[in-house]
Amino acid sequence: MSAVTGTPVTTGTGVPAARRLRLGGMTWLVWRQHRAAFLTVLGASVLLLVWIVFQRAGLIDFLTGYGWPTNDLADLGPEFEPYAAAFAPVSTALGLIPVVLGVFVGAPLLAGDLEHGTAKLVAAQSATRTRWLATKLGLTALVLTVSTVALSLAFGWWWAPVKEETTVLDWTSGTAFDTTGPMLVALTLFTVVCGVAIGVVLRRTLTAMVVTFVFAVAAQLAWGQARLALGDVVTVTTNRGVVAENSFPVLPDAAYQIDQSYLTGSGELLGWSTCVQSETEQARELCLKQADVVGWSVDYLPISQMAGMQWLGAAILFALTAAVAAFLFLWGRKRLV
Template sequence: MSTFTNASTSTSTGSATDGRNGRNGTMSATTTEATRRLRLRGMNWLVWRQHRAAFWTILAATVLSVAWIVFQRNQMMDSLTGYGWPAKSLDEVGPEFEPYRRAFTFVSSGLGFLPVLLGVFLGAPLLAGDLENGTAKLVAAQSASRARWLATKLGVTTLVVVVSTVALSVAFGWWWNPVKDQNTVMEWTSGSAFDVTGPVPVALTLFTVVGGVAIGVVLRRTLMAMVVTFGFAVAVQLVWDYLRLSLGDVVTITTNKGVTAENSFPELPHAAYQIDESYLTGSGDLLGWSTCVNSPTDQARELCLKKADVVGWSVDYLPMSQMNGMQWLGASILFALTAGVVAFLFFWGRKRLV
């Protein structure tokens, strides 16, 4: 009887132990499998390891920059609340707000230079270095195709660029949003505001980086590709500055109360960007605002304006409400250009990448 009991106990204990071991083994296998899935493998691992210094530098700089922006935003809001804002305007706050104006200028200038920086130091050497030192031939000799190698290079790099620029754009927009309608802080049509918020910084940076990659593939020399990419990035910035305002629909407002009275000039919406102003004649023609400016007296000027049949003002402007639409339109154009450059890279890479 006792033998049977001991045997039963032993069997029960062994079964329980086996059950626990089975469950633990299953959990360990599941954990190991999940861990393996989280790790980079194959071509992704190779690309990340090859450029990990640049990638980690970009991500670390992004984290530090976002943290600093968050700190500055909290400091600014505490200061403005203490001065009675928004009941008081920023003009009434006075010189106490000046450090934050300088901070906006400093940060926006740095973010505005980001596409050039990443294009030169990340985009240009990305493939040019492999083509110059022979790494591309080594990769081509392996089982992976050149198209897969190119796609992985562009994919990992694009992911890092998008994550960084989106984080910086969101953080800066969040910082600027409470005072964005104050032209004394930053004018919304300027590059310091328009190009570092919304989708624009992502699109500009991606286009510049992918353009740098294409230049590196064609030139096949790292230093030369970096120099040419710098010129390309600067040219992109200049063209973008020239075309930025054309992304909006110009609104025209006219008056017929003369041009010399105190309140004759039309009142524009708050934070609107004035593009041009002209005198409006009775026949609907426009005259430059300098018409009759050389008249010796006010009476002579009024007589000159009457002779020219000037009846009021005609003012062209862009309302701030168009900012978001203008940004997405411009970003869409840049994304389309980036896609075109990527298509060129794959076309070129079919025969000439190695």
């Protein structure tokens, strides 16, 4: 409806424009304001999804010709290397998504409005600041969730046939752990919402982007150090000595070994470097015997724990994201403009 005459505004087809819009009110306003960023995210996600589907098709064709799943993939020769190498650039790109979106979507989301005075204009309208903030965060979270869920599922689908091949990806590394399951979604939402909070506090777009970049990199590094703590360490011991053939315990496929120690008859653990300075093999065996070493003690994480670790980590990140969002709403009620 025209604001001047009160007559309905129609399109070339004669249908009132308001009836043709799928978004309305505050949602339409936020979409229009940030549609370039949203469409860029969605478009880049589609391109990456197409590439993943293409790569998986090639991988499955190769594995089928090799005799998968009947034949053991451990015997794959050099011809498999190009297919294994294809994972690295894609996993790296996925790992950068939280940082990139935190800087270019999260930090400017409200900082730009605060810096240029748009927030004051919005606050002067009938819509409340809480509704404006909720729409901004909600629509942004929806776009990012759709994109990252699709990418995470597609990458996990591609990786699944060779998941237990550590030469392809180490499941405990960020290139695999943080790009599959719920982790990519959780890390992205956490970084973006933190970027929004940084922008609200600093109220300057460029400054907020720089600080968000530093924060996102630091958060990724800290998360990398804490990732393994999400699992329950499994310990396996032996009592067949440590120098005999096949004395070392057999670990499950793709298990991540955390530590290994010598086990004594009294149950004490000694470092694996014990007696390593012995000049001869006979001297080493005598040294181990004198130390009462009877076998190995090995700590590891099985790949079967990966999904549980991811969901636990995602739950922690979702809780932190909710806490930051709550801060934004509390801040926004009094100091947003």
